[in-house]
Structures are given as C-alpha cells and as structure tokens.
Amino acid sequence: MTTNQLPLQLTAALINRVPVTAGGPYIELSAWSLFRKGGFADGDVLDDLLCDHIEDSEIEAASAAADAAREDGVDDEDLGFRHNLLVTLVEGFLLPAMPPVKTEHYCTCHNPIRVAEDEEGRAAELEHYMVRIPEAVIVLIARTMLAMRARRPVTLAELEQHLAPAVA
Secondary structure, three states: OEOOOOOHHHHHHHOOOOOOOOOOOEEEEEHHHHHOOOHHHHOOOOHHHHHHHOOHHHHHHHHHHHHHHHHOOOOOOOOOHHHHHHHHHHHHHHHHHOOOOOEEEOOOOOOOEEEOHHHHHHHHHHOOEEEEEEHHHHHHHHHHHHHHOOOOOOOHHHHHHHHHHHHO
C-alpha cells in the first residue's frame, strides 16, 4: 500500500484552519476503485461524512443548480456536488500518489471517475495505490467548494487560491 501526505500547495492554506492529526478519522481512496463501475462505494464513499458535517439543504441547493445547468445544456462537466467533490479528491490526492494514468469522468449514479478504457489493462500494476485523507480536510474542501459555488470538480490550486486570503 502506498500513501501520501497532503499536497504541498494546499498545506499552507490548511494551517490553523483544520486540526489534522495522524491518528484522526480519515477517508481512504484506493486506485482499485478507478477500475470499477461500483468503485468508491459506488460513488457514495463521502455520503456519511457529508451527512454528518454539512446540512443537506446546502448540498441539495448546489446539486439542484447543477442539475438545472446540465439539463439546459449549459454545463456538461458538472457531476453533482457529491461526485464533483469525489473527483476533486481523487484528482488532487490519489492520482498524484501513483504512476500517471488517464481517467474519464462519468455523469452517473455510480463511480464518477474511472481509468480510460485503454488503461484498463494496468489494474494489476496500479490498484494497490491508496491515500488516506483526514475527514477534517475533506469537510474544509467541501465547504470551500460550496462557497465557491463550484459546479465541476476543482483543482487543489483553485482551492488554495480561494483559501489563501483567509490564511494571510
């Protein structure tokens, strides 16, 4: 198993904002899930954490805006708030911790991010990689994405830019 630390560019933005402890609760994201339609608990790996820390009304409002934009054909990159958050975490934490691999986004009720079809033969090489992300960091990222009114997955650099003024 391979794990990583918080990406350097986000660390400065998190100092004094999140009590990150090595032994604290965390969510584990495994590359194994990138190779399966039902991966990341069928796309729902973050649901319990979000229910515990963020009001459903906030998430529903973000998701309703996303659904409307998608139905109007305005934004086909929006996967819905929960899946946008999951893709943000996978792209920001898991993918940098493993050898490069092409991924694709899916607007589905299942796993929203999977390896590209031409990469499926690399499962044995890659599926043992994993990262553990402290729950407090995920909650901060989720709240930041809600504040940004993010209607797509965001990069850690975008999160850092949004958080930086509050830290300075």
